[in-house]
Amino acid sequence: MSEPAYDADKTVDARGAACPGPLMDLIGAIKSADSGDIVQLLSDNEQSTTDVPEWAEESGNDLLELVETDDGYEFYVEKA
Amino acid sequence: MSEEIVIVGAGTGGSVLANDLAERLATEIDDGDVHVTLVNDGPDHVYKPVWLYVPFGKRESADGRRPLSELVDDRVDLRIDRVTDIDTDAKRIEHRDGTGPTEYDHLVLATGSTLAPEEVPGLAEAGYNFYSEDGAEALREQLLSFTDGHLVLSVVGTPHMCPAAPLEFVFMADAWFRERGLRDDVEITYTYPVNRVHGNPNIAEWARPKMDERDIGVETFFNAEEVDPEAQVISSMEGTDLEYDLLVDIPPHRGVDLIEEAGLGDRGWVEVDKHTLEAEHAENVYALGDTASTGVPNAGSVAHYQAGVVGQRLASHIRGYPATETYDGKTLCFIETGMDEASFVEFDYENPPSPAPPSEKLHWSKLAYNEAYWLTARGLL
Numbered sequence: 001m002s003e004p005a006y007d008a009d010k011t012v013d014a015r016g017a018a019c020p021g022p023l024m025d026l027i028g029a030i031k032s033a034d035s036g037d038i039v040q041l042l043s044d045n046e047q048s049t050t051d052v053p054e055w056a057e058e059s060g061n062d063l064l065e066l067v068e069t070d071d072g073y074e075f076y077v078e079k080a
Numbered sequence: 081m082s083e084e085i086v087i088v089g090a091g092t093g094g095s096v097l098a099n100d101l102a103e104r105l106a107t108e109i110d111d112g113d114v115h116v117t118l119v120n121d122g123p124d125h126v127y128k129p130v131w132l133y134v135p136f137g138k139r140e141s142a143d144g145r146r147p148l149s150e151l152v153d154d155r156v157d158l159r160i161d162r163v164t165d166i167d168t169d170a171k172r173i174e175h176r177d178g179t180g181p182t183e184y185d186h187l188v189l190a191t192g193s194t195l196a197p198e199e200v201p202g203l204a205e206a207g208y209n210f211y212s213e214d215g216a217e218a219l220r221e222q223l224l225s226f227t228d229g230h231l232v233l234s235v236v237g238t239p240h241m242c243p244a245a246p247l248e249f250v251f252m253a254d255a256w257f258r259e260r261g262l263r264d265d266v267e268i269t270y271t272y273p274v275n276r277v278h279g280n281p282n283i284a285e286w287a288r289p290k291m292d293e294r295d296i297g298v299e300t301f302f303n304a305e306e307v308d309p310e311a312q313v314i315s316s317m318e319g320t321d322l323e324y325d326l327l328v329d330i331p332p333h334r335g336v337d338l339i340e341e342a343g344l345g346d347r348g349w350v351e352v353d354k355h356t357l358e359a360e361h362a363e364n365v366y367a368l369g370d371t372a373s374t375g376v377p378n379a380g381s382v383a384h385y386q387a388g389v390v391g392q393r394l395a396s397h398i399r400g401y402p403a404t405e406t407y408d409g410k411t412l413c414f415i416e417t418g419m420d421e422a423s424f425v426e427f428d429y430e431n432p433p434s435p436a437p438p439s440e441k442l443h444w445s446k447l448a449y450n451e452a453y454w455l456t457a458r459g460l461l
Contacts, residue, residue, distance in 0.1 A: 016354075018375035019281070020274040024238050027273065027303050031317065047281070054275050058301040059318040 005065045006076045008040035009033065015072055019047045023055055026077065030061060033079045038064065044072030052077070082115045083108075083398055086173060086184040088163050090120035090148050092127075092457065093369030093383030094190035099459025100391035102153035105398065109155045114398060117182060118152060119175070121162040125151050126213070127453050129380065132245055132416070134216035135223045136256055141213045151457045163191075166342040168362035186394055189339065189350055189359075189367040193241050193378060197331040200236055202307030206314075207234075207329035210249065211241060222326055223253075228265035229325030234314055235272050236304045237332030238279055241370065243377045244425075246270065246330050247278060247287050248416040254294045255418035268295075269322060271302035271314075283415075283425065286435045290417065304329070333378075335371055349373040354429070355406040357390055366390050374409070376429075381412040384456060414446035422446045 012029045014022035022043035029039045041052065049066065052075050056063040064076040085101060087094045098118040101109075108114040130144030152158050165174035166187070174181045195211055197204040208219040231253060235246045250270045257263040270277065270291065276284035277291060277298055291298055305317040307327065315321045335348020344359055345351040350367035351360040354374040359365035367373075368390055369383030376382050385407065392405035409429030416422045422443040427433040436442065455461035 016375070018279075020238060020279045021375060023274055027317075031303075031305075051274060055301055055318075058275075059303075 005067055005074065006038050006040070008076065009037040011040040011042065013042045014048075015042050015044045017043070017045065019045050020051065021045075022048045023051045026052060026075070027055070030059075030077065030079050035079055037079050039077050039079065041075040041077065042072060043075070048075070049073060082112055083186070084115050084117070084182070084184045085186045085188070085394060086117045086119065086182055087188045087190060088119050088166075088173065089190035089192055089369075089371070090118055090125055090152070090158075091190060091192045091369060091383065092380040093192075093371070093387050094118060094120070094188070095125055095148070095151060095457045096384050096459055097188060097190065097368065097387035097391055098156045099151075099153050099457075100387055101394065102155040103459060104391055104395045106155065108398065115157065116155065117157045117159060118148075119159045119161055119163055119173075119179075119182075120148060121160070123147055123149070123160050125457055127380075127450070127457070128211075128241065129245075129450060129453075131210045131213065131216040132242075132248060132252075135210050135219040135249075136252060136419075137220060137224055141216055144213075146454060146457070151454070153459070163338060166338055166344075168342060168344070168359075168365055171364065185364060186397070187365045188390060188394075189344070189365065189371050190369050190383070191336045191339065191348070191371050193333045193370040194336060194348070195331045196237075196334045197329070199332045200304050200306060202309050203236065203304065203329060203331060206307040206309035206312070207327045207331070209329050209331055210245075211330065219328060226266070226326050227262055230267045230269065230323060231326045231328065232269045232271065232314060232322055232324040233328045233330075234302065234304055234322075235270075235330045237330065238273060239370075239378050240330050240333045241378045242413075243279060243379070244283070244413050244415045246272075247283075249328065250296050251290070251294070251417045252419055254296055255420075259419065263295075267297065269297035269299060269324075271299040271304070271316070271322070273301070273303045275300050280433060282432045283435060286423075333370075339371070345373055354409070356393065356403070357386055357407055366393075374407070376409050377411050377413070379411055379413055380453075380456075381410075385410045414442060414449065416443065416446065418443075 133139035368386035393403035396403040425433040
């Protein structure tokens with residue numbers, strides 16, 4: 001596994017969750033985060049690769065990076 | 081020494097399991113080798129799907145209540161009490177009202193969902209919901225006298241009980257207002273937190289064209305952040321404001337606090353192996369229904385099927401056999417698509433749902449099942 005791309009303030013491990021669980025977990029974490037915080041979302045659901053970027057754009061939060069790993073995906077989202 | 085099985089919660093999952101064990105282990109229970117206790121914090125069993133019909137004046141919420149003493153097998157020790165603490169190391173639960181403490185060999189948590197509208201500022205004051213008995217009755221008062229204006233149904237949180245119910249509500253409201261000649265005066269808008277109208281993509285693809293045909297407005301990526309009850313505006317964290325005249329909400333859901341306090345999972349949902357339903361963070365503990373974090377819908381059919389799995393696994397452990405039964409994600413739902421038609425879906429972990437064409441026959445099947453449900457609770461169906 002590669003080194004984490006960003007130093008996350010909070011990590012949400014949604015691996016194993018069915019859709020839309022990972023995105024809802026991310027939204028919950030962003031809701032309780034402070035502006036500028038970076039939230040790392042771990043998901044093994046391919047639908048997340050569409051849902052998360054679309055939601056980040058819609059909500060004005062910044063998807064810093066999407067990393068594909070051996071067991072899924074890591075998303076790094078900075079709260080606006 | 082008797083083997084103690086304790087079930088906490090007597091909703092669909094807990095009641096069906098208690099009756100399943102009473103039958104499956106009848107000999108062992110009669111011989112005093114096994115003792116089954118069912119603990120519930122109230123005397124009644126509640127069938128929540130009835131609440132969907134209450135706001136439209138089609139059912140009374142009392143139709144969804146029956147005394148547990150009438151539904152649960154006499155072999156089961158029924159205790160009306162609230163569990164206040166679970167100690168999975170000592171294998172012991174504490175009670176509030178003096179019917180315990182209880183030591184267990186096997187614990188099954190079926191404590192279900194609770195509503196948490198307070199997580200969104202203004203929601204509890206402004207919104208009406210059909211996810212509680214009081215809520216359904218209060219919404220009925222509003223809806224029966226609502227003749228014009230903007231009705232907004234907002235799905236605020238997921239997971240929530242019966243994922244199809246918000247769609248059912250707007251389909252039923254559309255048909256109901258049409259029948260009464262009021263539809264042109266009532267605007268209906270449905271909001272959902274992700275970028276489609278339902279969490280499951282197949283159901284979302286099936287439902288969306290129906291909503292468009294019926295002129296039901298849709299706002300996706302709408303995560304309610306706050307409600308202003310005076311201005312009658314609901315705002316999302318994505319920056320959308322919606323004015324409403326009547327706000328129907330699906331509030332955020334949680335499990336019960338004692339599960340989180342026992343270290344079994346976050347927000348009151350027990351982390352489990354999604355096939356065996358065994359808790360990840362404690363031995364000899366199962367969870368089922370809404371309580372088990374499996375990713376499948378929080379639905380009565382799920383609790384029903386899972387109860388059969390847990391019943392077989394527990395009986396196998398007690399008799400010293402390998403437990404072979406596993407849960408495959410089976411879910412079965414009727415979906416009302418109007419006041420006199422419904423669809424039907426059946427799916428599992430591997431096979432996605434494919435909603436059946438709506439028909440009057442399926443609508444009557446749903447109503448017939450609602451009546452037959454009491455046989456399910458008794459463990460007969």
